[in-house]
Amino acid sequence: MSDIPEPVRREVRQEANFGCAICGNPIIEIHHIVPRSEEEHNDPERMIALCRNHHELAGPQAEGITPDQLYEYKKDPYNSDLVDYDFYFESETPLVEFAGCKCQLRDLDEMSILSVNGEDLVTMSYSDGVLQFSARLYNQEGDLVAELNENEWIAYTEDVWDLTYNGNQFKIWHDKRDIGIEIRYNSDTDRLFMRGNFYKDGALVRATPSKIVFPGNNQVIGCTFIDCGGALALSTK
Structure with missing residues (x-):
């Protein structure tokens, strides 16, 4: 089980409007942009919400998504101000x-x-x-x-x-x-x-x-x- 404090988790989720910062997928993981293998931390300024696929692509051995790119996604996540994905309900009483x-x-x-x-x-x-x-x-x-x-x-x-x-x-x-x-x-x-x-x-x-x-x-x-x-x-x- 992860040892990331719940207030930090919530801050990272809220920042990305409850979806992957890259694609908006609502099923997410918390990724440390600065790997904890380099520095043991739970600093939300250096963490981001990602779906499972993008989490793997952003791993230190993956060479897919760079830290600079991740910081850009933090500033401008896929879900801008309203969560917009297929589990978003139109009615007030789903x-x-x-x-x-x-x-x-x-x-x-x-x-x-x-x-x-x-x-x-x-x-x-x-x-x-x-x-x-x-x-x-x-x-x-x-x-x-x-x-x-x-x-x-x-x-x-x-x-x-x-x-x-x-x-x-x-x-x-x-x-x-x-x-x-x-x-x-x-x-x-x-x-x-x-x-x-x-x-x-x-x-x-x-x-x-x-x-x-x-x-x-x-x-x-x-x-x-x-x-x-x-x-x-x-x-x-």
């Missing part, structure tokens, strides 16, 4: 559909979409048309292998098989046939669809397109959550 359950998000709202054994695994916040997405993914052994914090990719280990972001679809795989989480946005209907396989304390909570199935042959189907501050709170114990 509807999230998660495994057949509907969760209404209102402006300035924050909602726990899925909580298992007292821990929020999927959380969303929404303000001024901008969706901030947080998630925690564990493997079957109970190890935290991937984490998103307000769209920032802050953990990535060899236990995660792959991560892709293509336009209005975002996926993380546990392995080739095991999707950890998928998020898909339909701009025509202004709806966000999610599904995935969530492990917690060794148990599997499976979110299919139509329902949630968890140990004990328990199921949740077709619920609607509006103005309640939280959605699904499950127990696998």
Whole structure:
């Protein structure tokens, strides 16, 4: 896990208007323009928000994007004053559909979409048309292998098989046939669809397109959550 203080992370994210400074991709990592191999620091003036691809191109061994170029992107990020990407909502009350359950998000709202054994695994916040997405993914052994914090990719280990972001679809795989989480946005209907396989304390909570199935042959189907501050709170114990 990264040791970058959260206030520094937020400053770097806000500076880039919550997207990659180069392309606007909302799934980002924090890059040290001055590598910590040269100087141990968490100075936001020498850090930048980048998507995974541009982060790799800006690495000290990549010889792709120079530090001077990165400083220019810091001054003039892709998202100038308004986040403009495919997870940007036009309505004031976007509807999230998660495994057949509907969760209404209102402006300035924050909602726990899925909580298992007292821990929020999927959380969303929404303000001024901008969706901030947080998630925690564990493997079957109970190890935290991937984490998103307000769209920032802050953990990535060899236990995660792959991560892709293509336009209005975002996926993380546990392995080739095991999707950890998928998020898909339909701009025509202004709806966000999610599904995935969530492990917690060794148990599997499976979110299919139509329902949630968890140990004990328990199921949740077709619920609607509006103005309640939280959605699904499950127990696998």
